[in-house]
Amino acid sequence: MSVDLLVQKIKEKSNPSVAGLDPQISYVPQYIREKAYKEYGKTLKGACEAIWEYNKGLIDALYDVVPAVKPQSAFYEMYGLEGEALLHKTIQYAKEKGLYIILDVKRNDIGTTAAAYSKAYLGKTDIDGEEVEALGIDCVTVNPFPGTDGVKPFIDDCKLYDKSIFVLAKMSNPSSGEIQDLITDSGEHVYEKIAKYIDTWNSDTIGKSGYGAVGAVVGATYPEQAQVLRKLMPKSYFLVPGYGAQGGGAEGVKPCFNSDGLGAIVNSSRGIMCAYKKGDWKEEQFAEAARKEAIRMKEDLNSVL
Amino acid sequence: MSVDLLVQKIKEKSNPSVAGLDPQISYVPQYIREKAYKEYGKTLKGACEAIWEYNKGLIDALYDVVPAVKPQSAFYEMYGLEGEALLHKTIQYAKEKGLYIILDVKRNDIGTTAAAYSKAYLGKTDIDGEEVEALGIDCVTVNPFPGTDGVKPFIDDCKLYDKSIFVLAKMSNPSSGEIQDLITDSGEHVYEKIAKYIDTWNSDTIGKSGYGAVGAVVGATYPEQAQVLRKLMPKSYFLVPGYGAQGGGAEGVKPCFNSDGLGAIVNSSRGIMCAYKKGDWKEEQFAEAARKEAIRMKEDLNSVL
Numbered sequence: 001m002s003v004d005l006l007v008q009k010i011k012e013k014s015n016p017s018v019a020g021l022d023p024q025i026s027y028v029p030q031y032i033r034e035k036a037y038k039e040y041g042k043t044l045k046g047a048c049e050a051i052w053e054y055n056k057g058l059i060d061a062l063y064d065v066v067p068a069v070k071p072q073s074a075f076y077e078m079y080g081l082e083g084e085a086l087l088h089k090t091i092q093y094a095k096e097k098g099l100y101i102i103l104d105v106k107r108n109d110i111g112t113t114a115a116a117y118s119k120a121y122l123g124k125t126d127i128d129g130e131e132v133e134a135l136g137i138d139c140v141t142v143n144p145f146p147g148t149d150g151v152k153p154f155i156d157d158c159k160l161y162d163k164s165i166f167v168l169a170k171m172s173n174p175s176s177g178e179i180q181d182l183i184t185d186s187g188e189h190v191y192e193k194i195a196k197y198i199d200t201w202n203s204d205t206i207g208k209s210g211y212g213a214v215g216a217v218v219g220a221t222y223p224e225q226a227q228v229l230r231k232l233m234p235k236s237y238f239l240v241p242g243y244g245a246q247g248g249g250a251e252g253v254k255p256c257f258n259s260d261g262l263g264a265i266v267n268s269s270r271g272i273m274c275a276y277k278k279g280d281w282k283e284e285q286f287a288e289a290a291r292k293e294a295i296r297m298k299e300d301l302n303s304v305l
Numbered sequence: 306m307s308v309d310l311l312v313q314k315i316k317e318k319s320n321p322s323v324a325g326l327d328p329q330i331s332y333v334p335q336y337i338r339e340k341a342y343k344e345y346g347k348t349l350k351g352a353c354e355a356i357w358e359y360n361k362g363l364i365d366a367l368y369d370v371v372p373a374v375k376p377q378s379a380f381y382e383m384y385g386l387e388g389e390a391l392l393h394k395t396i397q398y399a400k401e402k403g404l405y406i407i408l409d410v411k412r413n414d415i416g417t418t419a420a421a422y423s424k425a426y427l428g429k430t431d432i433d434g435e436e437v438e439a440l441g442i443d444c445v446t447v448n449p450f451p452g453t454d455g456v457k458p459f460i461d462d463c464k465l466y467d468k469s470i471f472v473l474a475k476m477s478n479p480s481s482g483e484i485q486d487l488i489t490d491s492g493e494h495v496y497e498k499i500a501k502y503i504d505t506w507n508s509d510t511i512g513k514s515g516y517g518a519v520g521a522v523v524g525a526t527y528p529e530q531a532q533v534l535r536k537l538m539p540k541s542y543f544l545v546p547g548y549g550a551q552g553g554g555a556e557g558v559k560p561c562f563n564s565d566g567l568g569a570i571v572n573s574s575r576g577i578m579c580a581y582k583k584g585d586w587k588e589e590q591f592a593e594a595a596r597k598e599a600i601r602m603k604e605d606l607n608s609v610l
Contacts, residue, residue: 022418025432033433042435074414074421078430080439084389108411108448109379110478110546113327116379125383127330128338130347134385143413145450145473147480168450173415175452178502182495185488190495193487241415 002138002164003237006100007209007262009067015298016257016305018102018239019062019290020269021090022072023051027273029283044082051079054286055090058273059097061287065294068100070239070267091137101137102239106168108143108150115153122165123157139164141217141239144194148201155201158213164237165214167201169194169229172219172242181225191225195232202236211237211263220253220266227255230263238264243297244271250300261305268297307443307469308542311405312514312567314372320603321562321610323407323544324367324595325574326395327377328356332578334588349387356384359591360395363578366592368402370599375407375544375572396442406442407544411473413448413455420458427470428462444469446522446544449499453506460506463518469542470519472506474499474534477524477547486530496530500537507541516542516568525558525571532560535568543569548602549576555605566610573602 010016025033025047033050040046059069071094076087091101107117121140124131142154142165154165170180170191180191195216202214212235218226220242230238238256243249243266256264275293276286315321330338330352338355345351364374376399381392396406412422426445429436447459447470459470475485475496485496500521507519517540523531525547535543543561548554548571561569580598581591 024417024421037433042432042437044430044432044437044439047430047432072414072418072421074412074418074425077425078421078439080425080430081386081389081393083425083439084386088386104414106413106448107379108413109377109409110476110481112329113377113379116329116377116383120379120382120385120388125349125352125385127347127349127352128342132347132349134349134383134388143411143448143450145448145484146476146478147483147485149478149480171415171451173451173454175454176415178452179450179495179499180452182487182498183490185490190484190487194484197483 002158002162003211003213003215004207004209005138006068006164006237006265007211009100010262010265013065013067014302015066016264016301017066017266017268017294017297018068018070019058019066019272019294020070020072020267021055021058022075022269023054023273024075025051028054029276029286031283044079048079048082048086052086052089056093057287058290059094059099061291062294063097063099065291065298066099068102068265069094070102070104072269073103073105088135091135100139102139102141102166103137104141106141106143108146110146111149111153114146114150118154118157122154122163123161139166141166141168143168144197148197151201155205155214158205163213166217166239167198167214169198169216170218170222170225172221176219192228192232195229198236199233202233206235211235215239217241218256220256223252223255230255230258234258240264240266244268250304253301254304257305266301271297307463307467308516308518308520309512309514310443311373311469311542311570312516314405315567315570318370318372319607320371321569321606322371322571322573322599322602323373323375324363324371324577324599325375325377325572326360326363327380327574328359328578329380330355333359334581334591336588349384353384353387353391357391357394361398362592363595364399364402364404366596367599368404370596370603371404373405373407373570374399375409377574378408378410393440396440405444407444407446407471408442409446411446411448413451415451416454416458419451419455423459423462427459427468428466444471446471446473448473449502453502456506460510460519463510468518471522471544472503472519474503474521475523475527475530477526481524497533497537500534503541504538507538511540516540520544522546523561525561528557528560535560535563539563545569545571549573555609558606559609562610571606576602
């Protein structure tokens with residue numbers, strides 16, 4: 001199971017963290033932007049050239065520190081077709097560096113359409129008998145709002161192509177509670193109901209690591225809920241956003257881990273990408289600063305495990 | 306408000322329906338596929354060439370019958386970068402024919418990321434002061450699972466750039482109830498809670514038509530729930546999937562409309578796209594068959610309004 005590969009990479013690097021690649025243009029050092037604009041103007045192409053150099057520098061500096069990267073699709077889609085090409089190029093480069101790829105897309109739809117999304121990222125696209133891989137990454141995030149028949153096509157591809165998914169259970173943002181924290185007539189919160197579905201979906205996908213292909217997204221900003229969710233989904237890996245910039249620290253993410261020190265991978269995007277903007281770094285040292293922050297985060301996480 | 310434009314187009318064509326463009330390769334007539342494969346092979350490029358000719362034929366046959374088209378992003382994403390280019394080309398062509406474009410993407414994320422998604426489709430991407438339109442369509446579908454701060458960036462762009470959105474309230478698929486039908490401690494279903502949010506979000510976006518920029522997705526397959534939702538969101542347009550192939554008929558979608566005969570736009574994808582597969586049509590008549598089915602559907606809907 002693909003999650004075993006993730007666990008193996010986490011163990012090899014003694015690092016349960018993932019570097020988010022959410023490249024807002026304002027994150028990119030000025031000198032890189034200016035070089036790209038000089039050649040391509042302030043265009044979608046120019047922005048993507050600048051972000052490509054930035055992403056490449058970050059991946060080069062991080063690939064032996066972190067086990068995984070998590071590109072956020074929105075920050076590529078916003079540059080149109082140029083952005084899509086940049087996303088593919090970034091993923092290809094990170095793959096070559098041996099990184100586990102979690103693409104944050106939060107896709108969701110009814111059965112047949114969910115199957116198309118799954119083929120786009122995890123599975124293969126059938127072209128009259130020819131099976132073609134459109135992108136072929138390790139893992140995507142999935143929104144469970146449509147229920148089982150919207151999630152199942154992704155799970156089928158996890159089994160067929162050895163992939164994994166993280167399903168949204170409790171998000172990190174302030175208003176996540178509006179739907180996710182609603183209390184149902186059984187006395188359980190919506191996020192608990194979802195957790196039970198995830199645990200069921202996960203049950204026949206357990207790999208050698210003891211974890212299954214169906215993980216959960218659980219925000220670092222809600223440690224109390226994380227504690228409850230950890231118990232409800234003992235064999236699901238957690239993808240944990242909200243560390244650092246969103247406010248959650250290492251103590252906050254601790255409840256997302258199992259007692260074996262496994263079971264969670266903590267994301268940091270801005271904290272790592274923009275590390276050069278804090279302290280005495282020069283712009284040209286953006287990659288070095290990112291590496292130092294990734295190492296600091298690794299040590300911070302390991303200090304509570 | 307962009308929704309006024311939709312209402313105007315619906316009135317002009319006396320047709321409250323939208324043609325879904327969900328082009329599975331098996332929908333495309335054999336002779337079109339063979340021609341494309343001969344030139345490009347059974348590749349992503351070959352598939353997209355075939356689908357392009359199919360989409361173009363459909364748009365040519367439908368643009369004076371239907372007010373809007375709804376491409377489903379999944380069926381383009383599954384062809385990778387070629388599919389993204391096909392989606393852009395299809396949208397551009399439909400725009401030139403005067404059609405209102407509803408892109409079914411069901412995007413969702415926390416605030417800053419939701420803003421990036423909104424820029425990708427509705428708003429403009431800021432490149433150091435240059436505002437560039439990455440795609441620039443009329444309307445997208447949005448998943449409300451992250452709550453208000455995940456939806457607000459889309460609404461901000463609706464106001465700024467005169468666009469509209471449809472937020473998932475009650476989906477058409479069999480398992481949609483697993484989360485959406487949960488009963489909360491106030492006695493209301495989750496879909497009712499969402500409806501109240503949508504009504505609130507919509508309240509300061511009301512246009513001349515009496516409808517606002519924040520509509521709702523309400524499945525044709527659940528007419529009882531639709532009746533409740535119609536009352537909770539009187540000023541929201543409904544995007545109604547599930548007519549025809551998914552089982553809902555004209556009587557089933559009636560509760561989605563207001564007493565003025567407005568308030569809903571009903572989607573048909575496979576029913577229109579694959580009309581040539583029913584009856585005595587030749588493959589070469591796929592566009593004519595689609596047009597005939599679109600006209601039949603229009604008359605069917607008007608018969609109950």
